[in-house]
Amino acid sequence: MIENALNMPILSFLIFFPLLGVIVLFFMPGKFKESLRSTALGFSLVNFVVSLILLLYFDSSTHKMQFIERATWIPGLGVEYFLGMDGISLLLVLLTTLTSVIAILSSWSAVEERVKEYMIHLLILEAGMIGVFVALDMIAFFLFWEIGLIPMYFLIGVWGGPRKLYANIKFFLYTLFGSVFMLVGILALYYAHGNMTGEYTFNLLKLYEVTYPYNLQWWVFIAFFLGFAIKVPVFPFHTWLPDAHVEAPTAGSVILAAVLLKMGTYGFLRFNLPLLADASRAFTPLILVLAVIGIIYGSLLALAQKDVKKLVAYSSVSHLGAVMAGMFAMNQQGLDGGVIQMINHGISTGGLFLLIGMIYERRHTRMIADFGGLAKVMPVYSVLVMIIVFSSIGLPGTNGFVGEILILMGLFSANPTASILAATGVILGAAYMLWMYQRVVFGKVTNPENQGLKDVNAREIITLAPIIILIIWIGVYPKHFLSLSSASTAHIVEMMNKNKAKTPEAGNVSLKPVHAVDHAEAHAMPADAHGHAPSQGEGK
Numbered sequence: 001m002i003e004n005a006l007n008m009p010i011l012s013f014l015i016f017f018p019l020l021g022v023i024v025l026f027f028m029p030g031k032f033k034e035s036l037r038s039t040a041l042g043f044s045l046v047n048f049v050v051s052l053i054l055l056l057y058f059d060s061s062t063h064k065m066q067f068i069e070r071a072t073w074i075p076g077l078g079v080e081y082f083l084g085m086d087g088i089s090l091l092l093v094l095l096t097t098l099t100s101v102i103a104i105l106s107s108w109s110a111v112e113e114r115v116k117e118y119m120i121h122l123l124i125l126e127a128g129m130i131g132v133f134v135a136l137d138m139i140a141f142f143l144f145w146e147i148g149l150i151p152m153y154f155l156i157g158v159w160g161g162p163r164k165l166y167a168n169i170k171f172f173l174y175t176l177f178g179s180v181f182m183l184v185g186i187l188a189l190y191y192a193h194g195n196m197t198g199e200y201t202f203n204l205l206k207l208y209e210v211t212y213p214y215n216l217q218w219w220v221f222i223a224f225f226l227g228f229a230i231k232v233p234v235f236p237f238h239t240w241l242p243d244a245h246v247e248a249p250t251a252g253s254v255i256l257a258a259v260l261l262k263m264g265t266y267g268f269l270r271f272n273l274p275l276l277a278d279a280s281r282a283f284t285p286l287i288l289v290l291a292v293i294g295i296i297y298g299s300l301l302a303l304a305q306k307d308v309k310k311l312v313a314y315s316s317v318s319h320l321g322a323v324m325a326g327m328f329a330m331n332q333q334g335l336d337g338g339v340i341q342m343i344n345h346g347i348s349t350g351g352l353f354l355l356i357g358m359i360y361e362r363r364h365t366r367m368i369a370d371f372g373g374l375a376k377v378m379p380v381y382s383v384l385v386m387i388i389v390f391s392s393i394g395l396p397g398t399n400g401f402v403g404e405i406l407i408l409m410g411l412f413s414a415n416p417t418a419s420i421l422a423a424t425g426v427i428l429g430a431a432y433m434l435w436m437y438q439r440v441v442f443g444k445v446t447n448p449e450n451q452g453l454k455d456v457n458a459r460e461i462i463t464l465a466p467i468i469i470l471i472i473w474i475g476v477y478p479k480h481f482l483s484l485s486s487a488s489t490a491h492i493v494e495m496m497n498k499n500k501a502k503t504p505e506a507g508n509v510s511l512k513p514v515h516a517v518d519h520a521e522a523h524a525m526p527a528d529a530h531g532h533a534p535s536q537g538e539g540k
Contacts, residue, residue, distance in 0.1 A: 010054065011083040018043055019123070033112070037107075040120075051094055060483050065084035067084060079137060079140075081140060091339065092262055095262070097126070097130070099259050103122055136205060138207070185220045192212055224272050231260070235294035235297060254357075257349040265323050269327060293321070295321040296421070299432060302314040302432040308440065315392065322404065326407035333409045334407060334411055335489035341400075343403075345403075347391070347467055358456060372450070377452075394429070399473075399474035
């Protein structure tokens, strides 16, 4: 770990400042809609600006956790309020704070009913998502994970489309089902660590110190897999996603695509790969098969869609299949590609949902057949769609190309067959996106209702401007972003190679002490304030 360079609890600020906004909104009269929107935007905008301060003080040369905040929470159970971040967390926190600002701006004219409650739920959701990416205590991680589920449930259930109840119940049950198994996996590691070291803790960095027996890794991997794979979602757990996207309001779809799905891939990076290295290797062939199926199957389903929002939803299944393939290539290029593609997907797919929401406000339809010839009546809008479509298909010079090429390179060195099959997703992605763009934007204006459509206004351009800037910035000079996370991804690869079980026999069911450090050396170290030996692995 690295001491907090700011000497202030900035991570706690990022979590609790939106909750302060919730309290302020709660006491504001519901009839003042403009004031409610402005207040929510103000709190979210301040949070984004504060998150940028992290960049000034972040040391990208190390993988160690930074901006550490730590306090005893439930000492009898070994639960702590323990926050910190590395480069992977930093990128995702910045994506979260920016997306929250964009989501509020996108709802300015789209939501007219219960504006107060709508903005409250968006701010609670922001707090929960940030907490997931900075929590280093596994119980805190789990609580933040569950907090993010509640506001999204209400966003879909109250402000969603005509089939919102069906989509909402499906989303909630799928996610809750996975969360139960994830909690079981957390408890299994808690008791295993206690049996092996004498110290019962949910401290993630201390859990990293121990190499767990293979039979335990195997079962815990399955538990975590169910929790994270449903969230990603990995094929065949993806069926809740298109329904949730289609029925969610625009801001809900943007946040779901940009951030909430990344909680699943982040979980694999933070837990499965470094903690359960042997099990991760054992399950890699299965994960790659599911990832490749997701890439191809999601693309084919996207080709068949008549609803443009459902098309983009299925494209997420394909893109996140590529992220999973990159991560389970288990090498530096694959992991770097997976991390940057998580950010890229949030930018491009979030942008597409914004554009769909803008046209839906004007026409109240998402059917591709209802459009055509928009380039004549909405030229600026059409150009913006073109840029974000190019990003989504990975055109060179855009952010999507950087992630795709790194994933394919890393995957090819690990499994050439999987890489070749995954590359078909690039071709299919270009097919369904460009075909959609042709039908919506080009041709004659055949529908009279499209004749008088107004082009994007200043607020909508401001909403999309950060997305366009990031698409070009990452595409032209990705080093600024890759350098933030490369030390962390390199350390994950190092941990996976180092943490090989010393007793990997599948039949060994006893939890013998298999320590990553010498016992005599550990006992010789002075105890900390909690009565435990200080962790050697926390700075590794």
